[in-house]
Structures are given as C-alpha cells and as structure tokens.
Amino acid sequence: MAGNSDPLTPRAKLAVTAGKAVAAASRAAGRGSGSVIGGRVALKLDPDLLARLAQNLDVVLVSATNGKTTTTRLIAEALRAAGPVVSNALGANMPAGITSALAGGTESKFGVIEVDEKYLAGVARDTSPKCIALLNLSRDQLDRAAETRMLAENWREGLAGSKAVIVANCDDPLVVWAASSSPNVIWVAAGQMWKDDAWSCPSCGGVMQRPGDDWFCGECGFRRPQPAWALSGDHVLDPHGSAWPIHLQLPGRANKANAASSAAVAAVFGVPPQVALERMYQVQAVAGRYDVVQFLGRDLRLLLAKNPAGWLETFSLIDPPPAPVILSVNARGADGTDTSWLWDVDYTRLSGHPIFVLGDRKLDLAVRLEVANQHFQVCENLDQAVQMCPPGRIEVIANYTAFQDLRRRVGN
Incomplete structure (x- = not known):
C-alpha cells in the first residue's frame, strides 16, 4: 500500500x-x-x-x-x-x-x-x-x-x-x-x-x-x-x-x-x-469534451469522435433535427492518416440535420456524406460554418486534432 x-x-x-x-x-x-x-x-x-x-x-x-x-x-x-x-x-x-x-x-x-x-x-x-x-x-x-x-x-x-x-x-x-x-x-x-x-x-x-x-x-x-x-x-x-x-x-x-x-x-x-x-457528478467536461461554449453569438457544444464506435455513440447524444451539425475531420499523426474508417460510420443518422463540413480532410468527408445521401455544405473554417448555420444550438463533432484546433479557435 x-x-x-x-x-x-x-x-x-x-x-x-x-x-x-x-x-x-x-x-x-x-x-x-x-x-x-x-x-x-x-x-x-x-x-x-x-x-x-x-x-x-x-x-x-x-x-x-x-x-x-x-x-x-x-x-x-x-x-x-x-x-x-x-x-x-x-x-x-x-x-x-x-x-x-x-x-x-x-x-x-x-x-x-x-x-x-x-x-x-x-x-x-x-x-x-x-x-x-x-x-x-x-x-x-x-x-x-x-x-x-x-x-x-x-x-x-x-x-x-x-x-x-x-x-x-x-x-x-x-x-x-x-x-x-x-x-x-x-x-x-x-x-x-x-x-x-x-x-x-x-x-x-x-x-x-x-x-x-x-x-x-x-x-x-x-x-x-x-x-x-x-x-x-x-x-x-x-x-x-x-x-x-x-x-x-x-x-x-x-x-x-x-x-x-x-x-x-x-x-x-x-x-x-x-x-x-x-x-x-462533479465532472462537467473532460478535456473540453461536452463543453458548451459561446462563439460568434452562438452556443456550440463540442463533441469528440475519433473512430466509428465513437461516432456512433456521439450521434446518439446530439439534439434532434433540425439542430445544425458541424463535422470536422483531420488526418494528422495523432488522428491516424488513413481516413478509410469514415466509410464504416453510418452518416444516415444525421438525416434532417443541416450539416457543415470542415477540417483538413473535409473533401474525404464530403464524398462520404454524398454517398450517404446527406445535405451538407463544405466550409473553409469554423467561423464561416457558424455564420452559415441556421438557428439552434450547434453540435460540433470533431476527431482528435480537429477538436484541438476548434478549442483553440473558440478560446476553450
């Protein structure tokens, strides 16, 4: 002992x-x-x-x-x-x-x-x-x-x-x-x-x-x-x-x-x-995950999802449609550079949500969403995505380094 x-x-x-x-x-x-x-x-x-x-x-x-x-x-x-x-x-x-x-x-x-x-x-x-x-x-x-x-x-x-x-x-x-x-x-x-x-x-x-x-x-x-x-x-x-x-x-x-x-x-x-x-019960957020932050006059909830199992659990958390959803995916060293896992995620669960896509691999994600028959817009950065979002709390789902990028941008 x-x-x-x-x-x-x-x-x-x-x-x-x-x-x-x-x-x-x-x-x-x-x-x-x-x-x-x-x-x-x-x-x-x-x-x-x-x-x-x-x-x-x-x-x-x-x-x-x-x-x-x-x-x-x-x-x-x-x-x-x-x-x-x-x-x-x-x-x-x-x-x-x-x-x-x-x-x-x-x-x-x-x-x-x-x-x-x-x-x-x-x-x-x-x-x-x-x-x-x-x-x-x-x-x-x-x-x-x-x-x-x-x-x-x-x-x-x-x-x-x-x-x-x-x-x-x-x-x-x-x-x-x-x-x-x-x-x-x-x-x-x-x-x-x-x-x-x-x-x-x-x-x-x-x-x-x-x-x-x-x-x-x-x-x-x-x-x-x-x-x-x-x-x-x-x-x-x-x-x-x-x-x-x-x-x-x-x-x-x-x-x-x-x-x-x-x-x-x-x-x-x-x-x-x-x-x-x-x-x-004391635990409100974990390294920024689940935090609700104010950014450009909007409420953003920050959610981390690194792999298919994590994305599946995260989809079960988000506000019902038509809550806007921002998705950000990178493929840097800490994320793993292979994004083929995107094809294992069931993005049809986002049907009815306005979707905005960013991150280093936004085009990989865009192709995946297109195949899943989802309506989305590709954005240059978080600021543009937030400004395009319709009303309501914005659910922001990102993989590991994309999540860190977002936290830095919102000052969290």
Whole structure:
C-alpha cells in the first residue's frame, strides 16, 4: 500500500527536476502542456523512473479504444473519497506522458492512469497496478494500430497471470478474450453499441452468435461471462443486486457505461457505489469534451469522435433535427492518416440535420456524406460554418486534432 518512504534515488530526483524544467520551458514557448517532452527527458535520464514513481501508489490503469479519458476522470473523482489522487487528466497516455503525470503527485495515495492500448502491457509491467479497467476494443488509427484481434492478443499475453484485479466489459468479446488470461476478473455489463469488430470469435475464428445482448461462439463455446456489475438504464447494479442511481452532468449512454465500470473499480478500493457515483457528478467536461461554449453569438457544444464506435455513440447524444451539425475531420499523426474508417460510420443518422463540413480532410468527408445521401455544405473554417448555420444550438463533432484546433479557435 502507499507509504511515506521516499522511493526516489538521487538520479530519479534529478530526472524529475529536469523533466519539469523542460516541460515548463515548452509551456512558456506556447507548445502545449510540455508533459510528453518533459517525460521523455526524465525517462532518458532514468529509464526506471516510471516504476519508481509508481511504487508508493495504488495504481489503476484504464485502457480502451473509446472512453479512456472520461473513465479515468470518473475513477479519479470516486477515489478522492479515499485519499489524494494523481492522474494524467489531460490524456497524455504513453509512457512519457504517464511519467510526467506521476512525477507531479509524489504525496498521492492513488495513481489513476489512462494508457494507450498498445502500451498497456508495458505500463502494467512497470507500475504493478492494483486494478486495470478494460472498456472496449475497436478499429482506430488504422495506419498505426494493428487490427483489433492483434491488440486483444497483446493484452491477453501482457496480462496473463497479472496480480491486478481486472475490471472488464463482458459485452465486448475482444475484451473478454483479452482479460480471460487473468486469474482475478470482475465482469461489468457495460453494453456495446458498435459490434462490427467482433463478429468472428477471437478464440477460434468461428462465427459469433449474438442473440439479444448475449454472445457466444457456436464452434468453441467461448461465451459472454456472467457480470457481477451491470448498467441498467439509469442505474448501476452491484454484485448484491442493489441498484444505485447514476447522476452525471456528462451526456449519453456511453458515459453511464463508463460510470458503471468506474463504480466497480472504486469498490475494489473500498469506496461504496453511492459515494463513488455521487462524486462522479462533479465532472462537467473532460478535456473540453461536452463543453458548451459561446462563439460568434452562438452556443456550440463540442463533441469528440475519433473512430466509428465513437461516432456512433456521439450521434446518439446530439439534439434532434433540425439542430445544425458541424463535422470536422483531420488526418494528422495523432488522428491516424488513413481516413478509410469514415466509410464504416453510418452518416444516415444525421438525416434532417443541416450539416457543415470542415477540417483538413473535409473533401474525404464530403464524398462520404454524398454517398450517404446527406445535405451538407463544405466550409473553409469554423467561423464561416457558424455564420452559415441556421438557428439552434450547434453540435460540433470533431476527431482528435480537429477538436484541438476548434478549442483553440473558440478560446476553450
């Protein structure tokens, strides 16, 4: 458990100090938070720094293709009921960013860490987590990430025999297969709206049967485990069958699912569901997501959607037609440069909405919308799109770097 003895060697302290200095210089130069460059410098000076920083913390790792940042934030709020928390709240989720975050929380009891899917096994090895939350696996950044089955295999091998309690979504067959190599798993029925990455059995390749909310492989018998926790409407059902109301300021079914998983994680550390869920109400926005901002005299709600699973959940959040919708898509390094995933998104769900398109890949998106038979206008920038929008709150949906561009423009 967390203690007060200083785990840091003189070399580690030097690495932390140098990392913080570089991060501060990066911020002063207007190059972002500096957490990644600061972490890189610190790890160069002491390659074992992440393990040293984690050894006095009760660590929770959160990994998934969708929902990592929000769930990390919800778990951090819940665990603050039991002690101080350090977290990479800004979403820098590779080893350098994680190291930077932990270096800022030496007095904390808990470390709640979002981890990029590809780095989960290595970060778990370095940080000896008490708990790991696995939410979903779906296609994302197609030029960078291996296909989802390979990511699941990477998790399965990396977590085999892990001492951590794994809190895993039993509705995603890929997550179940990945988590099943661990001796201590708590299953959560968090739901799965996007199913197109798990039609074949990850265990044997057979065709997955999906009657209702259930799933199983007719060939090898791999099947959905019995959940201990479940999302049921606006409530979380705990292992004793008690129903706890979810009150969130964050919108949508996906965030209720994130809250259900977060409540299960909090319970591992002795925080009761009622306390955990009450604390989650504090979260209004996560790194700008879901914020409503004023811009050019209009209300804009900023929504992030990075891949087909995320777009599907986001479409379920937006105001009904004829609410105007602005869509912005880039394809820079952090987004993945392959935009073929646009063809997996069902844009017919936007029928009846006036649509305005911008971003580096606005023409890719325009072709996709044309095929989906949607009415849209291509715009040069956000200002032009907002000025063309008919009345009503404007829903703005963007992928990762497009979202950052929009936040800078609206001063958020």
